[in-house]
Amino acid sequence: MYKYDNIDKTLVDQRVAQFRDQVTRRLNGTLTEEAFRPLRLQNGLYHQRHAYMLRVAIPYGLFNSKQLRTLANISEKYDRGYGHFTTRQNIQYNWVTLEDTPDILADLAKVEMHAIQTSGNCIRNITSDAFAGVAADEYVDTRPICELLRQWSTLHPEFAHLPRKFKFAVNGAKEDRTVMLCHDVGIELKKNVVGELTANIYAGGGMGRTPILGSLIKTELPWQLLPSYLTALLRVYNRFGRRDNLYKARIKILVKALGPEEFSRQVEGEWLHLQNSDDNFTQVEWDRVAKHFTKPPYKTLPMLTTEHILENVSEAEATAFTRWLERNVKPHQVPGYASVILSLKPHGTVAPGDATTAQMNAIADLADKFSFGELRSTHEQNLVLADVEQAELYELWQQAKKQNVALPNVGLLTDIIACPGGDFCSLANAKSLPIAKAIQERFDDLDYLFDLGDISLNISGCINSCGHHHVGNIGVLGVDKDGEEWYQITLGGEQGNDTSIGKVIGPSFYADEIPDVITNVINTYVNHRSEDESFIQAYRRLGVAPFKEAAYQNAKKKEKADAKSAGESV
Amino acid sequence: MSDANSTPSSLVQSHDEVLVFPKGGNPSLTSNKWQVWNGSQDEGGLPALDLVSHGVLVPLVWWIEHHHEMDVIAKAKNGQIGVWFAADDDILKHAELIEAGKQYWPLVAAYFPLFRDGRSFSTAALLRERLGWTKEIRMIGDVLIDQLLQGARVGFDSFALRNDQDLGVALKQFDLYSVTTQNSWRDKRTLLDQTQ
Ligand code: HEM
Ligand code: SF4
Numbered sequence: 001m002y003k004y005d006n007i008d009k010t011l012v013d014q015r016v017a018q019f020r021d022q023v024t025r026r027l028n029g030t031l032t033e034e035a036f037r038p039l040r041l042q043n044g045l046y047h048q049r050h051a052y053m054l055r056v057a058i059p060y061g062l063f064n065s066k067q068l069r070t071l072a073n074i075s076e077k078y079d080r081g082y083g084h085f086t087t088r089q090n091i092q093y094n095w096v097t098l099e100d101t102p103d104i105l106a107d108l109a110k111v112e113m114h115a116i117q118t119s120g121n122c123i124r125n126i127t128s129d130a131f132a133g134v135a136a137d138e139y140v141d142t143r144p145i146c147e148l149l150r151q152w153s154t155l156h157p158e159f160a161h162l163p164r165k166f167k168f169a170v171n172g173a174k175e176d177r178t179v180m181l182c183h184d185v186g187i188e189l190k191k192n193v194v195g196e197l198t199a200n201i202y203a204g205g206g207m208g209r210t211p212i213l214g215s216l217i218k219t220e221l222p223w224q225l226l227p228s229y230l231t232a233l234l235r236v237y238n239r240f241g242r243r244d245n246l247y248k249a250r251i252k253i254l255v256k257a258l259g260p261e262e263f264s265r266q267v268e269g270e271w272l273h274l275q276n277s278d279d280n281f282t283q284v285e286w287d288r289v290a291k292h293f294t295k296p297p298y299k300t301l302p303m304l305t306t307e308h309i310l311e312n313v314s315e316a317e318a319t320a321f322t323r324w325l326e327r328n329v330k331p332h333q334v335p336g337y338a339s340v341i342l343s344l345k346p347h348g349t350v351a352p353g354d355a356t357t358a359q360m361n362a363i364a365d366l367a368d369k370f371s372f373g374e375l376r377s378t379h380e381q382n383l384v385l386a387d388v389e390q391a392e393l394y395e396l397w398q399q400a401k402k403q404n405v406a407l408p409n410v411g412l413l414t415d416i417i418a419c420p421g422g423d424f425c426s427l428a429n430a431k432s433l434p435i436a437k438a439i440q441e442r443f444d445d446l447d448y449l450f451d452l453g454d455i456s457l458n459i460s461g462c463i464n465s466c467g468h469h470h471v472g473n474i475g476v477l478g479v480d481k482d483g484e485e486w487y488q489i490t491l492g493g494e495q496g497n498d499t500s501i502g503k504v505i506g507p508s509f510y511a512d513e514i515p516d517v518i519t520n521v522i523n524t525y526v527n528h529r530s531e532d533e534s535f536i537q538a539y540r541r542l543g544v545a546p547f548k549e550a551a552y553q554n555a556k557k558k559e560k561a562d563a564k565s566a567g568e569s570v
Numbered sequence: 571m572s573d574a575n576s577t578p579s580s581l582v583q584s585h586d587e588v589l590v591f592p593k594g595g596n597p598s599l600t601s602n603k604w605q606v607w608n609g610s611q612d613e614g615g616l617p618a619l620d621l622v623s624h625g626v627l628v629p630l631v632w633w634i635e636h637h638h639e640m641d642v643i644a645k646a647k648n649g650q651i652g653v654w655f656a657a658d659d660d661i662l663k664h665a666e667l668i669e670a671g672k673q674y675w676p677l678v679a680a681y682f683p684l685f686r687d688g689r690s691f692s693t694a695a696l697l698r699e700r701l702g703w704t705k706e707i708r709m710i711g712d713v714l715i716d717q718l719l720q721g722a723r724v725g726f727d728s729f730a731l732r733n734d735q736d737l738g739v740a741l742k743q744f745d746l747y748s749v750t751t752q753n754s755w756r757d758k759r760t761l762l763d764q765t766q
Contacts, residue, residue: 006749007751008751011747011750011751014746014747014748014749025739030736030739031716038685039716121688151752152751153752154752155747156752157719157721157754158691158695158724160691160717161691235692235695238688238691238692239660243687273699278753278758279752279753282762284761285761288761
């Protein structure tokens with residue numbers, strides 16, 4: 001795992017001091033709230049419905065047990081005993097005070113963590129595949145490049161006040177686990193035919209009110225040239241992105257307005273003047289960073305079959321454990337090892353992605369005991385122990401169960417991605433968390449969930465799409481009509497290699513109708529599926545019509561909904 | 571091509587003193603010898619220069635239109651005219667004009683219509699990197715203390731702060747960091763510096 005050198009350490013310490021001074025000036029009134037706002041946002045400090053919320057970066061999702069214990073301590077000392085893991089590999093605290101924030105940042109700095117650029121109109125925390133370095137389907141370990149890009153983007157002066165936020169995702173595996181095409185820039189790392197590390201660049205993706213998938217604008221860019229190319233790209237966006245309308249300020253709108261070819265041409269034009277500059281990464285930098293991402297001291301172990309793993313498991317536990325093996329355990333590059341997903345979506349949970357202080361501390365212990373003290377956070381708001389010996393899976397499972405993080409629902413209907421919604425977020429049109437809870441309550445039969453197989457259900461409390469509802473097979477979006485909370489359903493979204501944006505099926509529903517609507521949609525799938533066909537495959541074959549019909553079959557308030565949504569563009 | 575957002579008819583009021591921070595030097599305060607003129611009431615031509623302590627910064631669009639006029643040429647030759655760029659001026663489209671301006675203008679400036687509008691950061695970077703502008707570049711407009719560091723790193727070396735900003739606090743902004751992780755106009759990233 002990356003270890004700060006003196007440069008990183010000095011920079012983060014000095015950043016804490018700078019922010020401490022800004023907070024002091026805010027508190028003594030010499031800095032106005034208007035001027036402070038972008039400054040605090042660039043340090044991940046939001047003002048939410050009830051309190052300040054602090055978003056802490058977990059760069060490319062990788063952290064260690066010591067850091068997790070610090071995150072746990074922070075949740076206890078400064079917050080209300082829990083933290084919320086987000087879709088972009090950050091963790092959020094919902095109840096911090098402005099006065100405490102500099103001290104929290106100082107605590108984080110001691111364990112090589114920070115909140116720099118986790119929000120604001122700048123280059124945000126860079127996300128990557130949670131399984132980087134261990135995934136069986138990986139072409140390239142993305143972590144060294146992610147770390148180099150983290151450094152390059154940290155406090156970048158030219159791009160500190162972009163038209164809008166700017167999100168990078170980096171993928172290096174066959175299966176995209178980063179929703180790369182829904183990022184402002186997606187970087188796909190590959191080895192070319194002669195074995196050199198190169199990048200394909202996708203630009204202009206994003207969700208929000210205008211969901212758009214990124215377009216391929218550059219192929220086989222040598223890794224060393226990433227800083228100059230990205231500088232050119234960001235410079236075009238900084239200069240020509242729209243600033244007159246908040247909703248049209250993301251790069252996706254610029255790329256769409258110009259067309260990907262013209263956008264790419266402009267970037268190339270700018271890049272011509274930069275590509276030979278010493279902004280580019282050097283081998284020295286690569287070596288300095290990459291040495292931290294070597295493999296942990298793996299043992300030479302035999303590859304175990306499921307039968308082997310199940311050998312000493314009692315019959316009473318065999319079914320439950322096998323389920324967990326199937327859903328929550330992923331193949332590894334190294335024989336005898338596996339990666340384990342700890343589900344932060346136990347049924348009856350308060351919020352998807354939440355972990356309590358006690359859970360965080362216990363998970364840190366599990367990481368020490370089973371996975372070289374390292375962890376990952378995932379886009380789906382779960383945690384990963386990446387390097388577990390297959391022979392220890394049973395013991396890990398038993399201990400994880402005690403922490404309520406062993407529910408075998410990864411990838412299933414109750415592995416819900418949800419934003420904090422109206423319970424916390426001041427931008428919300430509707431609540432998300434009670435909807436997630438109601439769906440989990442309706443579908444809490446594991447046998448049934450297992451039979452349904454892979455389905456993603458994502459919930460956002462407003463069109464900003466923090467819950468990624470656009471790319472859920474089933475998406476739920478909170479909408480406001482005359483001060484009432486309504487929910488719009490999208491179907492057919494998907495993340496991964498066939499990333500697609502879901503389609504709105506029609507007028508919205510009341511909160512209490514949602515479990516029935518989901519049930520009807522699911523039943524349609526069950527009734528029409530052919531063997532081994534997943535929900536999304538069935539949807540693609542059948543089209544929206546049967547699902548839509550089922551969704552509205554007993555919509556008691558449909559007429560009212562129709563009336564209310566007349567004239568509203570969806 | 572300028573919208574109201576980037577070239578307001580009344581410009582942001584700045585302090586009487588400007589903060590100068592030459593590359594390789596130290597930040598200090600000095601009296602401001604340049605009036606920023608928005609060019610909007612140009613029926614009477616340039617402001618009377620004898621009323622201005624030294625010179626006037628004119629908008630690029632005004633310069634484009636008037637730089638062939640005799641009195642403008644005379645004043646420019648006298649070093650009394652500089653040019654300021656609006657946030658949405660595409661300076662690359664006027665590269666030749668700026669090249670020619672190098673012989674007249676003692677300084678250029680880039681305008682921040684709002685402190686959180688970062689377009690002029692790229693303007694300064696382009697002036698330094700691409701257009702080879704070596705003289706002063708001034709940050710004008712809605713210039714606040716907490717944007718100085720970024721400004722200094724992209725290529726600005728003088729700063730006309732908004733008149734409510736505390737100049738004492740402003741002067742202390744430039745030594746907050748002893749390391750950097752990307753190159754800038756002032757310095758190479760620390761690692762590159764160390765390995766050279
Ligand atoms: C209460 C705190 C939050 C606030 C105020 C907030 C604010 C926003 C806003 C305004 C947008 C829209 C951006 C746009 O369309 O340009 C957005 C998008 C997004 N947020 Fe949040 N958010 C919050 C919490 C979260 C959480 C908890 C997550 C993760 C679970 C998250 C992840 C995202 C993602 C992934 C997007 C979509 C991005 C895209 O279009 O690229 N946010 N958020
Ligand atoms: S989607 Fe809307 S309600 Fe949910 S967190 Fe984002 S901004 Fe808030």
